[in-house]
Amino acid sequence: MRHPLLQHAGTQQPATVRHVAIVVPAIWAVLAFALATPSAGPPFAINDLTSRLLATMTAALVLPSFLLASWYIVATNPLDDGITTRSIVNHVAAAAASTWIWLWIGRLGADLWGRLVDTAWPPERLFDDNRTLIFAIGVASYGIAVLGYYLLIAIEARQTEALRREELATLAKDAELRALKFQLNPHFLFNALNSISALTSSSPARARDMCVRLGDFLRRTLDLGDRRLVSLSDELDLVRDYLDLEEVRFEQRLRVEMDVADDCLSARVPPLILQPLVENAIKHGLGSLLGPMDLSLSARCGPHARLVLEVVNTFDELGAPPSAGHARRSVGLANTRQRLARQFGTDQSMSIETDNQHFRVTLDLPRHDNDVGEST
């Protein structure tokens, strides 16, 4: 584990590290002044005062290196398993040892000063006279430093954890959006290709026309799918392409009626929100009826800036194949429901009504005519 106060040397330091780096020397400056104040002696003993200051400064300068070193004791005694006897013993021993070494080196330094200057009050007396006090300060400093380091570790761990959670949440959201994104139904493609294959010999012109429509549909799907909101008229163009292709497959069995108010065409809707509803209606409606199916699609702008979209189809409850029954249909619609909730929050509703012959899906959405102010 790298030292928290040293690892950032030369780089931008996090706030906690900067605070520690300021607070520790500040405490020591205060202590130095307190110790340097003469407790007794002649009032004009300036040399004595200088001598005391020198000794205190020496002590104060040496101490931080021990406090820095105590990090390694902290690092090798993590609190992951709680406070253990072993870690307490290690810290007590380290506190005693480092304080003793500090005292010894401090006194050695002071002794050096004493030899260099001529003073009546030798600096090493600071250590000799205040041994207990200095020892206590050393142990206390060690304790404070160790607590600080543990705090730092805890804070960093929490920050890392928060960051990790945020990353996970982002990943989950991405995955969810990807899953919710419209997915082209491969069976639709296979069936469309089969229809084209059928038309190639009997009516090549229609086959070519269908190829063009299929191309248009795919291009629009890819294009719209990447956008967040599209105009209703774009969405309806896509639905028309889709219905044209399905009409080749089902011929007169598919009877479509569209009723779209002109003033709604510029409204913004999530891309490919209608297409799955229409696909669903065909799959479950036509899939259950021996005869033709009526499909109606309507859009109108209600009061209070609402956009109401409705897809209704006829169906036969008993005729739906087991693999495409009500439960399956609900799954397809649940996806649409989630997409709407993600886009508009609670400011939308999707309702499903069925009687014996009709299946009706109604979307009530906020009406936006531009992308400003859209929610995520």
Add this chain to the structure above:
Amino acid sequence: MTIPEPLRVVIVDDEAPARMILREACSRHADVELVAECAHGVEALDVIDEKKPDALFLDVQMPRLTGFEMLELLEHTPLVVFVTAYDEHALAAFDVHACDYLLKPFGNDRFDEALARIRERRASTQPSPSYAELSDDARAASLQRIAVRRGSDVDIIPVTNLEYLEARDDYVRLHAGDRSWLKQRTLAWFEKNLDSRRFVRVHRSFMLALDALASVESETKDRHVAVLKSGARVAISRAGMKRLRAHLE
């Protein structure tokens, strides 16, 4: 050189373009005689039983009756080639001993291969399969509804509507509301395939749906009768009473 015996086939698909492709593919073979085209399984039942074709080109996803359900209701059992855009039915198709499984869209080569397999199967001494029995495995996992032929129509009975079942020789009479149907199945088959959390065999000849049960009356110490919500009364055997108790506890 012998002229191959003509192969009489029926096409069943609800999409006209799909039928067109099969029709064209068949017309390329002089020895293949297309005897009928049907737009759905219900229509096909009578046509197949009447015309007795050698082989079927059969779609799976069709309205009202799936291809598998249709096979089950047939009296005549032709050889079958499934033709579908869905590859997930291939295992079930294998279970009903289909000759082949054509994925839409397919080319002429692939169609000819399917045809060759039909001829091969026809030439072999293998007896034609009985779909009513063979399709059990294919459908067993999810018995959600039961198709019953009624004249030229088909009734679909959702399993959730069933109140009780009554064994009648080789048939089972299915009761739902004030209606009942005869289905050519054994009660043991239903016992195996219906949801055992909902249906209990209460007697050698009866199974009932727990949610249709109103009360149990005891006539003597060992003779009990289940009274259903519809008012119907169903005999309970001694062993059946034990099973019923186990379910109700």
